[in-house]
Amino acid sequence: MDNFYRDNILDHYKNPRNFGRLKKPDVSYSEENVTCGDKIGMEVKFRIQNSEFKIIEDVRFWGEGCAVSMASSSLLTQKVKGMDVLKVKNLGKEDILKLLGIELTPTRLKCALLPLEVLQKALQGK
Amino acid sequence: MFDLKKVKKDFPIFDRLINGKRIVYLDSTASTLKPRKVISALNDYYTRYSVNIFRGLYTLSEEATAEYEKARQKIARFIGCGNPKEVIFVRNATEGVNLVAQAWGEINIGKGEEIVSTVMEHHANIVPWQELVKKKGAVLKFVDFDNEGYLDLNDLEKKINRKTKLFAVTYMSNVLGTINPVSRIIKTVRRINPQAKILIDAAQAVPHLKVDVDNLGCDFLVFSGHKMLGPTGIGVVWGKYELLDGMFPYQFGGDMIKEVYLDKTVYKEPPHKFEAGTPHIAGAIGLGAAVDYLFELGMDNVRLHEIKLTEYGLRSLKGIDGLTVYGPQKAQERGGVLAFNLKKVHPHDAAQVLNEDNVCIRSGHHCAMPVHTKLHIPASCRASLYIYNTEEDIDQLVLSLQKAVKIFT
Numbered sequence: 029m030d031n032f033y034r035d036n037i038l039d040h041y042k043n044p045r046n047f048g049r050l051k052k053p054d055v056s057y058s059e060e061n062v063t064c065g066d067k068i069g070m071e072v073k074f075r076i077q078n079s080e081f082k083i084i085e086d087v088r089f090w091g092e093g094c095a096v097s098m099a100s101s102s103l104l105t106q107k108v109k110g111m112d113v114l115k116v117k118n119l120g121k122e123d124i125l126k127l128l129g130i131e132l133t134p135t136r137l138k139c140a141l142l143p144l145e146v147l148q149k150a151l152q153g154k
Numbered sequence: 155m156f157d158l159k160k161v162k163k164d165f166p167i168f169d170r171l172i173n174g175k176r177i178v179y180l181d182s183t184a185s186t187l188k189p190r191k192v193i194s195a196l197n198d199y200y201t202r203y204s205v206n207i208f209r210g211l212y213t214l215s216e217e218a219t220a221e222y223e224k225a226r227q228k229i230a231r232f233i234g235c236g237n238p239k240e241v242i243f244v245r246n247a248t249e250g251v252n253l254v255a256q257a258w259g260e261i262n263i264g265k266g267e268e269i270v271s272t273v274m275e276h277h278a279n280i281v282p283w284q285e286l287v288k289k290k291g292a293v294l295k296f297v298d299f300d301n302e303g304y305l306d307l308n309d310l311e312k313k314i315n316r317k318t319k320l321f322a323v324t325y326m327s328n329v330l331g332t333i334n335p336v337s338r339i340i341k342t343v344r345r346i347n348p349q350a351k352i353l354i355d356a357a358q359a360v361p362h363l364k365v366d367v368d369n370l371g372c373d374f375l376v377f378s379g380h381k382m383l384g385p386t387g388i389g390v391v392w393g394k395y396e397l398l399d400g401m402f403p404y405q406f407g408g409d410m411i412k413e414v415y416l417d418k419t420v421y422k423e424p425p426h427k428f429e430a431g432t433p434h435i436a437g438a439i440g441l442g443a444a445v446d447y448l449f450e451l452g453m454d455n456v457r458l459h460e461i462k463l464t465e466y467g468l469r470s471l472k473g474i475d476g477l478t479v480y481g482p483q484k485a486q487e488r489g490g491v492l493a494f495n496l497k498k499v500h501p502h503d504a505a506q507v508l509n510e511d512n513v514c515i516r517s518g519h520h521c522a523m524p525v526h527t528k529l530h531i532p533a534s535c536r537a538s539l540y541i542y543n544t545e546e547d548i549d550q551l552v553l554s555l556q557k558a559v560k561i562f563t
């Protein structure tokens with residue numbers, strides 16, 4: 029625990045990547061983690077590659093929250109840019125933990141997983 | 155005043171070190187720690203007479219029944235109630251409010267009638283009323299609080315009227331720390347509408363202040379055992395006897411009946427009418443022991459200690475750059491609940507950094523979302539004080555918070 033706020037997490041918290049809004053998103057969704065008051069929104073623009081692949085061309089997140097949820101959002105948006113939507117839908121807890129590189133208690137896990145939940149809900153039906 | 159060092163020794167949890175560091179417990183508003191006296195009472199029940207009550211005529215059952223009822227008497231005396239039949243055991247304050255909402259509300263709230271609560275309530279004193287008015291086609295209104303965290307007494311006069319059937323208010327806010335002037339509030343409500351019933355959520359009052367229901371003049375009062383040194387799973391509804399007597403039972407089954415025929419049942423009188431099924435016998439006995447412990451310390455001393463410590467806490471926290479403490483700034487008018495925010499650190503991150511030093515605080519909305527909405531903040535940190543806390547605890551809190559500020563700037 030002592031090294032919880034690693035430089036990587038602090039860096040993404042203080043200088044979040046892909047933070048903001050898209051001009052004309054194809055999908056957007058936001059959700060609150062009411063127990064801690066975190067709020068995260070995700071906006072996505074697609075590129076249709078061919079009949080099989082839909083690629084995430086661009087993605088932005090907005091909102092406010094703790095270092096864990098913000099860093100997780102920032103790292104996640106970096107990871108999914110250019111990825112196939114189907115693959116993003118299959119991302120899970122382990123992928124997020126790998127991105128963050130820390131161990132989390134169940135309470136903090138919710139903060140870490142909120143961005144992925146929001147993104148996957150944004151992608152529902154796509 | 156009591157001897158702080160001695161009090162601390164009464165709590166075996168403080169013998170424990172986590173990662174070699176002592177525990178700085180600052181979350182008593184959520185749940186307090188338990189003194190040896192309470193743990194022994196529980197242990198005693200489970201080892202010496204762990205049987206059911208009201209059912210056997212053998213010695214063990216008579217003993218258990220006597221201890222259970224003795225706990226009721228102690229608790230009655232502790233809250234200034236002359237008639238122990240007015241003390242009903244429930245699981246917690248939340249169940250207490252639900253009991254009143256169902257057993258009283260079901261038969262007393264009608265279409266278009268009004269229930270009034272306040273914006274500073276814990277969810278436990280909001281949600282049961284929301285459900286009740288939905289079902290009955292009644293109206294729910296809220297009295298606001300002002301920028302300093304005091305209940306707006308002008309707004310109270312506006313919200314209470316002839317249609318008000320019930321006013322439900324907290325004695326002390328679990329976020330702002332505000333101690334509401336309940337005697338005055340009750341007089342105001344009675345003046346405008348003498349028929350309106352008044353429920354006091356005393357979950358944060360009974361553990362910290364001398365509460366005297368016979369003089370207060372309310373109709374119902376609820377609180378939880380686990381917030382006053384007692385076990386979890388036990389709480390109390392106090393209600394005026396005539397009211398309880400006229401109420402519907404809360405749940406149905408064994409222990410609450412006098413006679414059962416296949417086509418009808420005669421219920422017991424209060425309080426047993428509201429205690430269906432085997433209750434939390436050990437819990438009640440444990441709460442009785444907690445009350446003994448607090449009585450020995452003296453509630454005036456408890457309050458004095460908390461005022462002193464709250465003053466110290468307010469002063470110390472203000473020394474931290476970018477820190478805002480919510481609620482009244484005068485220790486005399488508030489309890490030892492210090493909710494605050496740091497400009498650059500999210501409450502979750504602050505709590506996480508503090509955890510590295512075993513400083514236990516709460517972060518989030520503390521089951522009072524409307525309070526946070528009104529303050530325009532998503533969440534807050536909350537450090538709360540009780541009889542075992544010392545100035546050293548606050549010093550450690552400040553040190554750890556400064557560490558958090560350093561990490562995030």
Ligand SMILES: Cc1ncc(COP(=O)(O)O)c(C=O)c1O
Pocket residue numbers: 183184246247248249276278279324326327328355357358378521
């Ligand atoms: C003012 C207030 N009311 C009600 C409650 C609910 O208590 P419990 O969770 O024990 O039912 C609490 C506890 O958090 C409280 O602080």
